[in-house]
Amino acid sequence: MKEIIREIILNAGADVCGLANVDRFRKMEPGFRPSDIWPECKTVICLGVALPKGLTCVPSRMIYARYNRLVCDMADDVVLRSAKVIEKLGITAVPLPADGPYEYWDVEKQKGKGLVSMKDLAVECGIGTLGKNTMLLNPQYGSMLNLGAILIDFPLQSDPYAENICIPGCRKCIDGCPGHAISEDGHVDQKRCREMTYHRTERGFDTVDCNQCRMSCPVRFGRK
Numbered sequence: 001m002k003e004i005i006r007e008i009i010l011n012a013g014a015d016v017c018g019l020a021n022v023d024r025f026r027k028m029e030p031g032f033r034p035s036d037i038w039p040e041c042k043t044v045i046c047l048g049v050a051l052p053k054g055l056t057c058v059p060s061r062m063i064y065a066r067y068n069r070l071v072c073d074m075a076d077d078v079v080l081r082s083a084k085v086i087e088k089l090g091i092t093a094v095p096l097p098a099d100g101p102y103e104y105w106d107v108e109k110q111k112g113k114g115l116v117s118m119k120d121l122a123v124e125c126g127i128g129t130l131g132k133n134t135m136l137l138n139p140q141y142g143s144m145l146n147l148g149a150i151l152i153d154f155p156l157q158s159d160p161y162a163e164n165i166c167i168p169g170c171r172k173c174i175d176g177c178p179g180h181a182i183s184e185d186g187h188v189d190q191k192r193c194r195e196m197t198y199h200r201t202e203r204g205f206d207t208v209d210c211n212q213c214r215m216s217c218p219v220r221f222g223r224k
Helices: 002-011 053-057 060-087 118-124 172-176 190-197
Strands: 016-021 043-050 093-096 104-106 111-113 145-152 198-200 206-208
Touching (some): 002 043, 016 118, 043 060
Antiparallel strands (some): 198 206
8 A cells, every 4th residue: 555655646746755654753843743733644645846956057036936936836736636546545635735824933033833844754754864954855856855745544654764865074054054044953043044035026026035055055966
């Protein structure tokens, strides 16, 4: 059944897929666990859709901003279509949004928390590990994945954890952050990051003025 579900996810357009039994997520922050969203959850399915490498060749403000958003939408589309197919197997499937909307927002710190942390789900599902920039690093696609997830009420065995490809001693993401938002202990000051990153044109189009945490990483395209 696990490989049937994985094939459904990959055929729907995902580049990677991992699964983990809900027991793996007990260590996550209370209130943001998969079982907090749906107590009947038995297994978490996490998937990634890769951004084109060419987006690293141009300034992030307009082109990257547009397609990073669209790839998040692609992840949502894969999640929704896959959930519908999985339910034809007699399994209940709860699709989770790749990005917003979410409730938690600290106004002073400009800190948001999703319904669950997609990157933490991805780690537990064996898709990748967290780099010093706190982004997910996948051995094949590096930091170029946008993530989605599905909760199901069918118990499955967890995939093995992924290999850590973050280079020991490398500080390029920390030193290259223009907002000095990445700390030595692996945390990101969301307020500093947001102030450097997210803006709008006079016409009202959203822009991404900085993506150096992703672009400066030597393994942004995965293991060489």
